[in-house]
Amino acid sequence: MNEFPQQERRVGVGGDGEEELDVAIYARTSSPSQRFGYSIGEQVTRCWEQCERANWEVRYVFCDEAESGRDTERPEFQQMLNRAEEGVIDVVIFWKLDRFCRSLSDLVRIEDQLSHWDVALQSVTEYIDTTSPVGRFNFRNLASAAELESDLTSQRTQMGMYGLAQDHKWPNEHPPIGYNKTEDERLAVDEEEAELVREIFQSYLDEKSMPDVAVQLNRRGVTTKAGEEWSRQSVKKVLSNDLYVGEYEVAGYQEHVPEYRLMEDDLFEAVEETRFRFQRAQTEMDENRRESKAKQVLTAYKERG
Numbered sequence: 001m002n003e004f005p006q007q008e009r010r011v012g013v014g015g016d017g018e019e020e021l022d023v024a025i026y027a028r029t030s031s032p033s034q035r036f037g038y039s040i041g042e043q044v045t046r047c048w049e050q051c052e053r054a055n056w057e058v059r060y061v062f063c064d065e066a067e068s069g070r071d072t073e074r075p076e077f078q079q080m081l082n083r084a085e086e087g088v089i090d091v092v093i094f095w096k097l098d099r100f101c102r103s104l105s106d107l108v109r110i111e112d113q114l115s116h117w118d119v120a121l122q123s124v125t126e127y128i129d130t131t132s133p134v135g136r137f138n139f140r141n142l143a144s145a146a147e148l149e150s151d152l153t154s155q156r157t158q159m160g161m162y163g164l165a166q167d168h169k170w171p172n173e174h175p176p177i178g179y180n181k182t183e184d185e186r187l188a189v190d191e192e193e194a195e196l197v198r199e200i201f202q203s204y205l206d207e208k209s210m211p212d213v214a215v216q217l218n219r220r221g222v223t224t225k226a227g228e229e230w231s232r233q234s235v236k237k238v239l240s241n242d243l244y245v246g247e248y249e250v251a252g253y254q255e256h257v258p259e260y261r262l263m264e265d266d267l268f269e270a271v272e273e274t275r276f277r278f279q280r281a282q283t284e285m286d287e288n289r290r291e292s293k294a295k296q297v298l299t300a301y302k303e304r305g
Contacts, residue, residue: 021090023051024060024080028099031066040065043095046124050093059089069102072110081110084119093122104144111139165253168260176241177225178262187260194262196222200238201263201271208274210235239271 027043040063051058060083062076072078083089092114094100100123101107111121111130121130121139128139161171169185178197179187203213214230224234245268246261248254 021054021056022059022088023056023091023093024062024083024089025051025058026062026077026080026092026094026100028064028067028069028074028077030068038099043099046095047093050122050124056091069098069100071103072101072106081113084114084117087117089119091120091122093124095124097123097126097128098149108140161251162253165250168248168255168257171250174225176243177238178244179260189260189262193225197238197244198263198267200235201267204235204239204271205274210239239275242268244268
């Protein structure tokens with residue numbers, strides 16, 4: 001548990017300086033295991049020390065743990081904005097800009113909002129003073145750098161995933177039912193689970209109903225790979241996974257991998273045909289209506305001619 005829990009707290013610093021501002025500290029981590037360097041406790045401590053040096057009064061501490069900085073829909077972040085709009089704080093202070101926000105568009109929008117409410121921003125580790133033109137210029141440069149770093153991180157992650165995919169490796173610790181993950185991070189068919197997968201496909205052909213298949217599995221006490229009860233959605237996830245016929249697709253990379261196949265194409269295609277039977281029937285009806293309408297228009301045109 002964090003030294004500073006994820007809840008709004010009204011606190012005071014006090015002091016005898018000439019200028020006293022009411023401050024809200026904001027801290028964020030993107031992972032619950034983030035304990036050092038960027039930890040909630042360390043961020044708040046650094047911000048608090050900065051406020052003491054400036055003789056500012058800390059009114060609120062807002063902490064979002066395990067929350068992405070790519071958008072602003074974070075519970076404590078929104079609480080901080082509410083307090084800013086109410087006019088009870090003068091400055092929002094944070095340890096580093098990327099803890100506050102990563103998206104440039106969001107960052108500029110939030111800064112405009114805060115400026116409208118006469119609330120300034122300050123970073124402990126970067127020079128940010130949004131009360132002056134030069135400060136606002138520096139702020140936007142830092143915001144651009146934060147967004148660039150975020151985009152580069154995403155790009156590096158995607159490239160790493162693509163590299164794994166080229167070696168037919170699985171990108172996480174949760175392979176689909178029917179497979180186990182080997183020490184070299186590839187997939188190996190689990191024959192017992194593979195038999196269950198084939199049984200689910202055949203049951204769907206017989207029942208033509210995903211909920212009915214789920215009910216049958218649950219009555220028998222059969223669980224999903226995660227140990228949960230079956231539902232329409234979990235049955236659909238199995239029926240729509242073309243990895244079962246060896247079609248491997250990860251991070252935009254696609255390849256047919258024969259050793260990943262655990263059923264023949266005929267069974268998979270029969271299920272596909274059954275799953276989309278109503279959609280195909282509707283499409284055919286629509287096409288017939290269009291053809292009929294076109295013939296009527298053509299006949300009417302010829303009769304007028």
